[in-house]
Amino acid sequence: MASDRGVSEETTVDVADAVSGLGHLIDGRIVRNDRSFPIDSPSSGEVVAQCPEATASLLDEAMAAAERAQPQWYAIGEAARQKVIGQMSDALVAHLDEIVAISALEKGAIGAALEAYAAPVFMTHLATTPIPVDILEDTPERTVTVVRKPVGVVAAISPWNAPILIMCEKIASALLVGNTVVAKPSPFTPLATLALGRIWKDIVPPGVLNIVAGGNELGAQMVAHPVTRMISFTGSVAAGQKIAAAAASSLKNLVLELGGNDAAIVLPDVDVETVAEAIFNAAFLMSGQVCAAIKRLYVHESIYQEMVEALVRRADAAIPAPEAEGGTFAPLTTRPQYDRIRMLLDDALTQGAHAATRAALPTSMGYFIAPTILTDVKPGMKVLDEEQFGPVLPVMSFHDVNDAIGAANATEYGLCGSIWTADVEAGAELAARLDCGTAWVNNHAEVAPHVPFGGTKLSGIGRNCGTPGIDAYAELQTRYVYKSAARVKGVKG
Numbered sequence: 001m002a003s004d005r006g007v008s009e010e011t012t013v014d015v016a017d018a019v020s021g022l023g024h025l026i027d028g029r030i031v032r033n034d035r036s037f038p039i040d041s042p043s044s045g046e047v048v049a050q051c052p053e054a055t056a057s058l059l060d061e062a063m064a065a066a067e068r069a070q071p072q073w074y075a076i077g078e079a080a081r082q083k084v085i086g087q088m089s090d091a092l093v094a095h096l097d098e099i100v101a102i103s104a105l106e107k108g109a110i111g112a113a114l115e116a117y118a119a120p121v122f123m124t125h126l127a128t129t130p131i132p133v134d135i136l137e138d139t140p141e142r143t144v145t146v147v148r149k150p151v152g153v154v155a156a157i158s159p160w161n162a163p164i165l166i167m168c169e170k171i172a173s174a175l176l177v178g179n180t181v182v183a184k185p186s187p188f189t190p191l192a193t194l195a196l197g198r199i200w201k202d203i204v205p206p207g208v209l210n211i212v213a214g215g216n217e218l219g220a221q222m223v224a225h226p227v228t229r230m231i232s233f234t235g236s237v238a239a240g241q242k243i244a245a246a247a248a249s250s251l252k253n254l255v256l257e258l259g260g261n262d263a264a265i266v267l268p269d270v271d272v273e274t275v276a277e278a279i280f281n282a283a284f285l286m287s288g289q290v291c292a293a294i295k296r297l298y299v300h301e302s303i304y305q306e307m308v309e310a311l312v313r314r315a316d317a318a319i320p321a322p323e324a325e326g327g328t329f330a331p332l333t334t335r336p337q338y339d340r341i342r343m344l345l346d347d348a349l350t351q352g353a354h355a356a357t358r359a360a361l362p363t364s365m366g367y368f369i370a371p372t373i374l375t376d377v378k379p380g381m382k383v384l385d386e387e388q389f390g391p392v393l394p395v396m397s398f399h400d401v402n403d404a405i406g407a408a409n410a411t412e413y414g415l416c417g418s419i420w421t422a423d424v425e426a427g428a429e430l431a432a433r434l435d436c437g438t439a440w441v442n443n444h445a446e447v448a449p450h451v452p453f454g455g456t457k458l459s460g461i462g463r464n465c466g467t468p469g470i471d472a473y474a475e476l477q478t479r480y481v482y483k484s485a486a487r488v489k490g491v492k493g
C-alpha cells in the first residue's frame, strides 16, 4: 500500500456532517461538553474540526459506569458477549465509508485510513473464537483446568497511526473476556473513534464500553484511576515507560505495544526487482508510520547497488501531495512527527548520509515528506539508532550475514525483523537469531487476528492477538476439581 490512493474516492459521505455532533460515549449516552481542542488536516495543515475534550469528572463518570456494568456483562456469558461483538463488527462494516472518510480527514489521506477495513476482520475473529480452557489433567480422581476470568475495567489507550484497527482489537479482546472498557484515542486522530461510539451506542449495553477524547493528561488520569484494573496501551516507548511506572503502585495489569526499529536482511540469492517491490511496500506503508514497517535495510554487497536503484525508482514514482492535487503518497499524520522526520533527515545528511531519491519536497501545504532512500548511513546517526516512524529507509550493505544479524539486533527495540532469501531453511535459521517478537522469512509488516503480536526489549510487554492476546485481558484461574464424594462425606459405616 505504498500508493495511498485508489479507494472509494467517489464516497458520498459528507465528512463535515459526519464529524458534527460527535461526543464522548459514557454510560450509553453521547455526551458533549464545552471544552474542545482543534484537529488539523495533515494534508493542508489547517484546522478542520474541533474535538470535545473530556474533563476529569467526565472520566470519573465513565469509570463509574464501566465498574457498575462489569459484573452483569461477565454474567451474561461468552456466547452473549460474542453476539454483541459480532453486531459491533457488522455495524462497523455498514459504516465503513463514514469511518474511513472521517479517519482520512484527520490522518490526511484515504490510503492512510484504510487500516479501518482490517478492524472487522479482527472483531469477527474474536466474535467467533471460543475463549480457551486448558485441561491439564482429566482423570477419574480429578480435573485440573485453567480458565480465563475478566480483570475488571480496562483502560484502552491508542496512538494516531492505526487508530481504528488498534482500538477495535483492544475493545473486542477486552469485552470478549468479560471486562468493561474506558477507551481513549490519540488527540491527533480522535474523531473516527468517537464516531464508532456513536455507531455502537445502541448495540453495547450502557457502561460496557465508554469512549472519552482528550490528551496525554487524560490518558495519565485513566492509568492512575482507582477503578482501572488493566491498561492496554499502544504508543511510544516514552509514554509506555511512564504508564508502567504509574501502574506499579497498584500493580495494574499491563499490555504495552511500543515502538520498533525493524531490520530486514536481504541475502544475495533473491530476485532483486521482486524483493524490492515487497520491501518498498513494507517500508513505506502508510508513509512508514507503522510500528511493524521496515525501518532499516541490510542488503548483501553483491546486489546492493541494484537494490538501491530498484527502491529509488519506486520512491521517485510516488507523488507526495494531497489526493485532490493528484498525490499518491500520504502526509505524516502529525506536525510533531513531520518536524521529527525533517530533523532526522537533516541530522543524517549533515553527518554524511546521502539521499538517493529526489530531494525536492512538494510545495503544497501540509506535512508531506517524499519517500527517501538513504545510503552511507552509519551507527551513531539518529535515523538508524532511533525509531524514525516515517517515509525514510536507510539501506546498508553487508559482506558477512553474521554481521548483518548483529547489526539488526544492536538496538534497544525488538518488535519485528525479516530475512529475504530463496534458501528458506537457511532463512528460518537466521530468523531464529533475530531478537524480536515477530520474525519473517520473505515477508514483513503482517498482522492477523489469530497470530500473537508484540515486542521484546523496549518494544513492549505482553502480546495482542491469538491466545496470548486473550490471556492479556484475563486473570487465569487454575481450578482443581476432586471428583470423589468420599473426600468430603467420609466413609459411612
Ligand code: NAD
Residues within 6 Å of the ligand: 157, 158, 159, 160, 161, 162, 184, 185, 186, 187, 214, 215, 216, 217, 218, 219, 220, 221, 223, 234, 235, 236, 237, 238, 239, 240, 242, 243, 257, 258, 259, 260, 290, 291, 387, 389, 415, 454, 455, 459, 460
Ligand atoms: P504516544 O505515546 O505519544 O501516544 C499514544 C497514546 O497515549 C495517545 O492516546 C496519548 O494521548 C496517550 N498518552 C501519552 N502519554 C501518556 C501517559 N503518560 N499516560 C497515558 N496515556 C498517555 O504515541 P503516538 O505518537 O500516538 O504513536 C506512535 C507510537 O506508537 C510509535 O512509537 C509507534 O511505534 C507506536 N506503535 C506501536 C504499535 C505496536 O503494536 N507495537 C502499534 C502502533 C504504534
